[in-house]
Amino acid sequence: MNQEKIGKFIAECRKENGYTQASLAEKLGITDRAVSKWETGKSMPDASIMLELCELLKINANELLTGEHIIMDNYKEIAEQNLVEMRTQEEKANKKLMKAERFLTILTIVASLALIISGALIAEHNPTIGIILCSLGSLIVFLGIAYAVKMEHDVGYYECPECKTRYVPSMRAVVLAIHYGSTRKMRCPHCNKKGYHKKVMTK
Template structure:
């Protein structure tokens, strides 16, 4: 995100309302020094202030994060760009922090072999995928953008090369598998990314699930998948989900689970993701609809 651009936008909207920095600060319970820092692009407000600040300035969350007014026709595109920007900004910040830490450790290596051993252990080759923490500033922000159904965001790190990444989208009705479709991103003839992410945004109101895959080289693939399309009485369904936790190791050429979304009119049995992947679905025969997302990093 462009902090300077956002700061200028806050300043412009404040001045259009005839407010001083002090008056704006008083309305949101902050100091005018804080407002000054935002407008100079030094930092962003705390995510807990976004709603109040946007309400006072008469702008949307997406316009705030974009640092500009957005015409209605571009809202969906800008929303997706903002989600990607927030998630990837977090990754870049983490990289910058790692570089700083690494530089400090290298200086210490000259005087102690113990630190050298610790550095090796900290940076040894790893292949894993992990969900972004729900209480992180980045996830709080993208959830504000995405709306009531929220966002499931995952980051992966790989040190081994792979040829393609497959995201499988499986639909179950009353415990029976109706369809299973792969979304495939290929990297043949190029270096596969070492870092990237998978973002899944269920949009229940519009009967779609937005799937976005991004990589650290700046590439992005996005597709809209159907969600209970054409089902009568969808507004009365209740919802639940289960997802991977921790930092599972990526096993190449092996399909593994990522996220399960369940929908039913009455009661929901929260799905065990591995049960679904292995075809053990009898326990979910009462669930009207289940959508399973799984992934596979393919060497060939």
């Protein structure tokens, strides 16, 4: 601990916060002589008033003992801010993908139903074209649903209702799972319990 550096730092923070040695001393219930001793590095503030002093100087105990503003604290704040922003962006992007997936599913069902129904109607007069239309319709259903399931698997995470673990399941688990909407009955990789796992957009 560099007492001189700490002393200079105390003086600097005191001035920044608009205190004189006397007014700071009064706030702390000590003599201005004591404040002067800290600032010249002759003594250190007692542990008993350190927290109060830090509060008045708007610094933390760590900074007081280091004798400088610690930028690492900002780093942490900024890092947290960035994390929140990243999550929001991921959530937005994932929500868009989920919407696209739902749209695709509906479009697939409508298009293939149209093909199958018209195929069935035409089959009476022209069996070959009827069969082709019906097969095409079935193929589109199959491909569309496979693609939608893959998209659902790739976007976001599933959350276990028991232990709240958020995870990406295997493609096989997603395909085989009973589901309603995007909630699927699966086994949790963390607590190993089976349950209905909800789709969530962020980890």
